Amino acid sequence: MKNSSLRGLRRFFNVSALTFRLWDFTGTAILNFFIWIAVLLYLSPLTYMAITALKTKDQLSDVTSPIYPAVMEKFTYQGSVYDVYNVPTDEGVKQWALINKYRTYSEFIDPANPGAGLIRWDGSWRILQDTYRPSITFANFKNLWQSIDYPNKLRNTFIVVGLGELGMFLSSIAVAYGFSRFRIPGGRFLFFLLIATIMIPDSITLVPTFVIYTRVLGWNGSFLPLIVPSFFGNAIYIFLLRQNFKTIPRDLDEAAMLDGAGPLRTLISIILPQAVPAVVTVGLLQFFNAWNEMRMSSLFLGTRQDLQTISFSAQAFVTFGFTPEVLQASAIMLMAIPVVVLFLSQRYFMQDMIVTGIEK
Amino acid sequence: MRQREGLVGLLFLSPWIIGFILLKAFPIITALGFSFTNFNMLDPAKTRFIGLTNYLTFFKDTAAGASLFGSIGFFVLSVPVEMFAALGLAVLFSSQRLKSKLLLRTLFFMPSIIPAIAIFFIISGLTDPGSGWINRLILTPLNLPPLIGVGAMFPMILAVWTIGPGFLIMLGAMQSVPPEIYEAARVDGAGPIMRFFSITVPMISPAIFFSLVINIISAFGGVALLDRGLPFNISLSPMEGYISQQMFSYSDLGYASALAWVMFAVVLIITLAVFSSARYWVHFPEEADNEEF
Structure with missing residues (x-):
């Protein structure tokens, strides 16, 4: 709607200039918001393309990995590289590096405090999820x-x-x-x-x-x-x-x-x-x-x-x-x-x- | 003087006239000739006249009939979606309130130039059972069975992503409607919906008609404005796919030509229907210099 007809409406309903300006602003905001949502949806396959092209093959084969490009967190302990997992403990979820894998329990190292030695955790390590940190790769190109x-x-x-x-x-x-x-x-x-x-x-x-x-x-x-x-x-x-x-x-x-x-x-x-x-x-x-x-x-x-x-x-x-x-x-x-x-x-x-x- | 003008004009037209004879008229007539023979690429020496046999084969060939209905079905499903989406978008864009129009216009147009093969890769990734977003973000959280393969998604995305040219043509036409007409209608008390149907639609009807024509052509596998590069084997028009299969897999050029003529007849009927309907809803502006021809 053009301003002239809105002015007519305003006179008809006898609304104040401020209300009118607020209404005008809200309408414009809604329209612009709607169109940007529409364009994002319309181009979402391209977003998928751009994000996936920057991922590593390892991340893609892990269905629990995040949506954004990321790599698995690693921790080097005594010369070897270990995967870091999200470990649920009594004090919340901890990011620990898995050192020794056993059937009923596993041993971890806290990367924040490696001097504390091995930590025993009861449960199967296979249910644990890897930790990821955002990272992009150009290896695919x-x-x-x-x-x-x-x-x-x-x-x-x-x-x-x-x-x-x-x-x-x-x-x-x-x-x-x-x-x-x-x-x-x-x-x-x-x-x-x-x-x-x-x-x-x-x-x-x-x-x-x-x-x-x-x-x-x-x-x-x-x-x-x-x-x-x-x-x-x-x-x-x-x-x-x-x-x-x-x-x-x-x-x-x-x-x-x-x-x-x-x-x-x-x-x-x-x-x-x-x-x-x-x-x-x-x-x-x-x-x-x-x-x-x-x-x-x-x-x-x-x-x-x-x-x-x-x-x-x-x-x-x-x-x-x-x-x-x-x-x-x-x-x-x-x-x-x-x-x-x-x-x-x-x-x-x-x-x-x-x-x-x-x-x- | 006038004769000279005609000759110079014809000289300018000559590339197209030569091209028309060599690249259109001659192949079309040759295709008609081929369609009455059993011309086979592998054995051209055995070619002979077989009358209407190829056309009779078509009526017995259920696969060919199915492909023709597939083509018509795709046309019936995709063209209205493309037309209404493009028109709706053009209406939104003709609002004075919309900001950064140039960028948004290009963003909405952009998918229309993406090569078909790139879209194929994107969709096959999107529908990947493990990592594809369709399964990860939509189907798995809703506990729905995973979607596998490009099949149904590909023509859908392709149709939705082809609104670009129609959208820009209709938007251009909307912007060329003189604002005084809207102003006059507003003074007479016409609301936005009334103004849309009684001013916008008739004024831009030539643009709607033109978009309709280019959409019909692309729905049947032709290239009008923008080519996405659809190879024959993944053509959206199943009939066209079937024709190329006869041509390249069986080298049966006679039958392929007959099928092409059947498809041509169907497209011609649809086109003629659209063109003759134009008289009732398309308002062609009077051309001032019409008498020159």
Whole structure:
């Protein structure tokens, strides 16, 4: 609710200004509190991921271990390392190091006072719980770095992403410009066709595309199937850019044309500077799509380990038999760069994406 | 002059036109051709015309029918959830009282760009019988049997985590509604709910329609705005998984093409229904320069 209607309410109920301000403040606080709770819940699987990736394998296999990353408390006594347990005694729970394990009783040392000697405690040590202290480890990331050739995978990903961006910039922007600024015979029909191609499921073009790429063009085991299509324009990017170009007033580009600027020059020096958020948005969409791409890779790069991108090669981690904490670390490594890119560009990303009608 | 403009325009369109012919029209027609043959990858020499046999096989193939219903079921379950969650979130974000909107917007959008394989790892960890949070924090304290495997959780999380693009499109549309309209409605005594249904919804209906279209495409396994990189074998659309199984496991390209055409027909019917319903609820703004074409 806007302030004006609240003011009306206030006059109606004849509440004092202070009550009104309190109510206004409470409402704002409740809304903001609610949305932060919602975002925490929404991202809770990512919290799990981040916390688990910093845990040790030992901690993960102990179901009584704390939720946060921690390591077992150890105590060195007379040159040997012993585990520290939570021992219930008459004077409360004590953290003692277990020295001698027997069936019905055990002997402990109090780490705070080792000089006091062995303490006898009756009961089975197996029911005792380990003590943990908070501690994080980067061993999972190190483990991953050693088992996968990351520099190679990153290089492949950047080739696919970079050339895909180049293709998108060269084609989609030009086509969107053509659709937004020129009177083309049959232009309406072509635009309808463009929208129609967005709706065509991939599986229909999959079989012939696969046959053509492998049998006719011999592109099996190369980057080409991942890159070449982007040079022919992507229907949805063209649509989004065209919608945005249409909102840019024509006066400036007509003036530039009268000054003798050609259409290409007009596009580069007049249209593009005014369409930065839209171009950034489409560039980012292309980036995320190329980064996550899996289908074309699985068709054409399945046997070429040396050409696989980060996301695609991660598929094999399941067969490596990685335990959860290493898998969480790998999930972080997979998404870190796209997430950083998203945060760096949040001011532009999808800010100007006002979609007004598809049937135009 | 006008002819020259048309030619220059066509020159700018040429990458897409060539791409359309080579990457869309030609493969689609070829797929139709394949669907009437017994084309098998392992033995291409034996390929011959077999008429409608592949399509008749589909009607007898219960696994194919089940996968088609699975695809439609996923569409029916996931798309409304995605649409309403995105719309609700956009409404909250259009409140003046909400602070740090830019950060929150990015946080809500963030899961939409996470690679599918990373989500798969996260869920398999979350549902791990020993250390997974679902079992440790929710099921064990409630004395419920442990949940094992990624199965049901994966499509659920994937659907809930895909509201990002729809949310931003609808939010952008809401922010572009002129405030004077709300002001006028308020003067006339319209409450917040009335204003939402009689101003916000009609004004942003093109954005709702656009989000609906991209959600339909992704529900059937296509890629509209954002690709998560779902491999064929864990596709959300069971029909698509079945088609790729026919293609890669049995190398039966003829049957796979016929199945793809069946799926295309189903998607086409749904799309046409959505597009023709648009006339009744989507308010397309008048375009000033409509006569240019």
